[in-house]
Amino acid sequence: MSSRRTLEESSTASVSLTAPDAQDCLTIHSSSSSYSVLDFLGEGGFGTIVSSMNLRTREMVALKIMKDTGSARDAEHEAGD
Numbered sequence: 717m718s719s720r721r722t723l724e725e726s727s728t729a730s731v732s733l734t735a736p737d738a739q740d741c742l743t744i745h746s747s748s749s750s751y752s753v754l755d756f757l758g759e760g761g762f763g764t765i766v767s768s769m770n771l772r773t774r775e776m777v778a779l780k781i782m783k784d785t786g787s788a789r790d791a792e793h794e795a796g797d
């Protein structure tokens with residue numbers, strides 16, 4: 717119960733990974749930290765939520781692993797038009 721409350725109180729961080737990477741690895745590296753993925757929490761329109769531990773601070777957080785929407789590619793295409 718206490719771990720659930722900790723997750724809900726923490727802010728949800730977002731990292732950009734493609735879906736295959738997210739499912740295959742147990743450690744996620746962002747620009748500032750690395751996280752050990754512990755459990756699946758849920759799925760939304762833009763990504764998957766997993767409970768994770770920050771390997772530096774040992775803090776429990778919920779991470780949103782963003783789906784690969786191709787938005788950067790689309791934006792690049794639009795800018796070139």
Ligand SMILES: Nc1ncnc2c1ncn2[C@@H]1O[C@H](COP(=O)(O)OP(=O)(O)OP(=O)(O)O)[C@@H](O)[C@H]1O
Pocket residue numbers: 723724725726727728757758759760761762763764765778780
């Ligand atoms: N901090 C959290 N702790 C525990 N579970 C969470 C947390 N954040 C999200 N979840 C779970 O993950 C599910 C999806 O969360 P998400 O924020 O992606 O929902 P959404 O707002 O519908 O998605 P989106 O913004 O991508 O459309 C939630 O319904 C919830 O079950």
